[in-house]
Amino acid sequence: MSTSEFQKQPPAETFQRLVDAITDYALYMLDTEGRIVTWNAGAERFKGYASDEIIGEHFSRFFTQEDRDAGLPARALATAAREGRFEAEGWRVRKDGTRFWANAVLDPIRDDAGRLIGFAKITRDITERKDRERALRESERRFQLLVGSVDDYAIYMLDTQGHVATWNAGARRFKGYEAEEIIGEHFSRFFLPEDRRDGLPSRILKTAAEKKRFEMEGWRLRKDGTKFLAHVVVDAIHEDGDLVGFAKITRDITEKRRLEQATYDSALQLRMLVQGVRDYAIYMLDTRGRITTWNSGARAIKGYEEEEVLGQHFSLFYTEEDRVRGRPVTALETSLREGKFEAQAQRVRKDGSLFWAHVLIDPIYNELGEHVGFAKITRDISDRKLVEAELRQTQEALLQSQKLQALGELAGGIAHDFNNMMTVMRGSADFMLRQPDLPVDKRNRYLNVMLETAERATSLTSQLLAFARRQPLEPEVVDLSVRLDALGEMLQRTLGSLFELKLDLAPALWLVEVDPTGLEAALLNAVLNARDAMPGGGRITITTRNVTRAGEDGVTLLISDTGHGISPETLQRVFEPFFTTKPTGKGTGLGLSQIHGYALQSGGSASIESEVGHGTTVEVWLPRTARQRERALVPAGDTQVPAGLRVLVVEDSEHVRYFARQLLDDLGCKVIEASNGNEALELMKAHSVDLVFSDIVMPGMNGLELAKRIKETFEDVPVLLASGYSSKQFIPKNEREFPILRKPYKIETLAAGINQLAGTMPGRRLDWKASEPPSVNAQIRVP
Known part of the structure; x- marks a missing residue:
């Protein structure tokens, strides 16, 4: 339709076409009762109803049930008729039951006589706008909560003249003012009098307005007149290009500055301390081993001035042999891997001379855990090494002297005992040779004496081997409590009626791996020594216990007596070979030494405690074994072997x-x-x-x-x-x-x-009489 044709349409028809074309607004008419008489495209889009579905229906169906129950549709019609207009915002309901937020305007329609003939209704869906407004309000609310709850910072606003417009919790805490006391006051009251006289507050606002930002640190005043050091930021606030005020953020940094100063002072003192140390070379290396600091001790020990070594690799102080072997790199790698490197080695001074150094290298990490270098401490221990060498020489000389003394005592002890034994052996053999017709019983007595003497010689030889650490030990896994319980009766018979033997043996004792024969010899030596310390009789107590020492499990064997005890000076020598307090011919001085040697060979230790007048205790500690006990092997009483072997x-x-x-x-x-x-x-x-x-x-x-x-x-x-x-x-x-x-x-x-x-001999088999083959005793071991 052309413009001229459109203009020829009746006005009512033209207006209807305009209304129907509007889709962003619901435009429709109501009769005086509120029933719908017209319906446009916008109404159909918002509400969801076609015109033939809704015309004639009451407009209250678009209201929520709550609004209908409250009589809102009727009040809207009454208000519009009485006041000439009704406008409101609220929830409305679509055909499908969903809600939308609507802006509704209701105007009365009157005829030429002024009579009410209906209402014009305009509705717009403003749901999205309301959502945006609601989100904005929520954002503002959250922002106010955020700013209001921050108490580490004073965050507030100033107007263009510098008067306080807002006040948060941090401002209240720092400055001491409540909001009602300070809002509307000029912010210059927080400044020192001299700063106000110098016009500092005005310069701050002027600079912020021109450059959009001002930042500084300075002293400020609290309400009570006390000062605090503040970090201040002032930002200009513009709206549509116009300055509308300032945002001011203040933080109390008094404690931070105090800590920084304390840290600086501490670092300065530490530097002065390190620089003042002359007995130790204390310096730092970077991650590659280059020297970054140098103290006076390093200068005194190494001979280099600071400017000569800064930036140099610390391998400069190593010998050429150590550098070729890669010792500097190994030291740094060990320090990183294990948290520390420590060593004693020779190092080189600037003049080429060598010195013995004790070296410690620690890795250094920053607060982020990043490796930033090494701390190196070196001490010249050349004098100590010289003293240690001299001490070793002295100890070796003393040991040699003790050996010579021991050999002298051996001549008076062992030789005497061996001479006695040889006298018996030689006399018995000579007597039997000169009298070949001796009666059998008398000859057997001489032979038994010779066998007993040979056993004593064997025992003495075994003791000598123990001190040379060549005693022939064949260990077995044993329970000491069980073993000693079996030996108790024999030991009591050996001691005699004047002595009481008490066994205090722990149950469930840990197993140990020891040579049983050596154990019995050591025990017998300790018991006989205890007996000799009580010439008038007394009590001997044998105790076993589970004990853990330095993280290692083991078993202690204690032999205690109630004898006269041992003096401190004698106690220091009781474990020495050939040392004895007994008269000549009464002992070789090998008893306690044999115990000591046996304990060491068994992987344990021996000690002794004694007090004059209060008895003596010998302790043997043996390590626990994880192995299990084996069946004990005993020699066969039968001496039969395969015939003709x-x-x-x-x-x-x-x-x-x-x-x-x-x-x-x-x-x-x-x-x-x-x-x-x-x-x-x-x-x-x-x-x-x-x-x-x-x-x-x-x-x-x-x-x-x-x-x-x-x-x-x-x-x-x-x-x-x-x-x-x-x-x-x-x-x-x-x-x-x-x-x-x-x-x-x-x-x-x-x-x-x-x-x-x-059984391993081809063609050789023996018809054993026993239920199983006889076994070799504990001295024999077959894999």
Whole structure:
């Protein structure tokens, strides 16, 4: 339709077309009762109703149930009719039941006579606008809460003249004013009098207005007149390009400045302290090992001035050999990895001279945990090293003197005892040789005396070996309480009726791994020493306990007496070899020393406590073992071995070889002899042999080497070894290939060792009478 055609339309029709074209507003008419008589496109879009659905319906259906119950539709019509207009905002309801926030205007329609004929209703959906307004109000509310709750900062606003317009909790805390006391007052009242006279408040506002920001630190006043150091920021606030005021943020930094000053003073004092230390070189390195600080001690010890070493790598102080080995790099890496590096080594001064240094390097980290360098402390310990060397020389001289003294005491003790033993042995043997027709019972008495004397000599030799740490120990896993309980009766008989033996043995004792024979010898030595300390009788107490020392579990064995005790000067020497307070011929001085040596060989320790008049306590501490107990091996009482056994005896000592042959002859064996390993191998090529019985310690090829050669060349021939030393000195038990017999041995022990190997001899089997084969005693070990 052209413009001219549109203009020819009747006015009412033209107006209707305009109303129908509007979609952002619901425009419709109501009759005087509020029923809908017209409906436009905007109304259909907002409300959801088509015109044929809604015309004739009452407009109250667009109201919420709450508003209808409150009579709002009727009041709106009445107000519009009475006052000529009704306008409101509120929730309205669409056809689908959803709500929207509406701005509604209701105007009355009157005819030419002024009579009310209806109402014009205009509604607009302002939901989005209300949401934005609500969000803005919520944001403002939250902002006010935020600003109001901040108490570490004074945050407030000034107008363009500098009068306080707002006041938060931080401002109240810092300044001391309540909001009603300060709002409307000029902010210059917070300034010192001299700052007000100098016009500082005005300059602050002028600068902020021109440059949009002003920042400074200075003294300010609280309500009570006290001063505080403040950090101040003033920002200009503009609206539509016009200055409307200022935002002011103030923070009390008095404590912060005090701490900073204290830190500075402390750092200064520390620097003065470090610089004043001359006995230690204290300096810092960067992460690569370059020197960044240097103190007077470093200058005195190393000889370099500060300007000579700053920026240099600290390897400058190392010897050329240490630099080639990478010791400087290793030191820094160790410090980083383990948190510290510490060492004693030689270092080089500026003049090229060497000195002994104690060195400590610690890594340095900043507050973020980042590695920023190293702290290095060096001390010249050359004088200490010299004193230590002199002390070692003195100790060595003293030790040599003590050894000579010990040898002298040995001559008076051991030699005397051995002479007594040899007198008995020689006299008995000479008497039997001169009287070959002695009665059997008398001859047997002489032989028994000789055997007892030989046992005493063996025990003395065992003690001597203990002090040389060569005692032949063969450890077993034992429960000391069980073992000592079994020995109690024997010990009581040994002590006699004048002495009471008390056993205080802990149950559930931890297991230890010790040589039982050595243990019994050590215990017997301690008990006999205790007996000799109580000539008139007394009580001896043997105690066992579980004890943990320095984080290691172990068992203590205590032997206590009620004797006369030991003086302090004597107590210091009781563990020395050959030291004794007994008269000549009454002891060798090896008893307590044997206990000490046995404890050390067993991985433990021995100590003694005593007080004159209050008795003595000897303590042996032995480490706990994780191994389990094995079945105890005992020598067989039966000396039977496979008949006609062919045995090769290898022994470099002619007398021992003769003794071994006699024992084997008595066992019914056929024996051939060799004095060394090479001779034995040659004999085995020429003779058929069932078993080789060899000593371990021999010149040239030793017994272990011979056994391995036999195993390689004559793999079917078993080897039984013998030694007067501990088998542990040659090969650990769990790696042992061959059984080892301890010297001196008896015919029963030798028979048990042979029978232990009888099952490995080709064609040799024995019909044992017992329920199981006899075992070699604890001196024999078969892997």
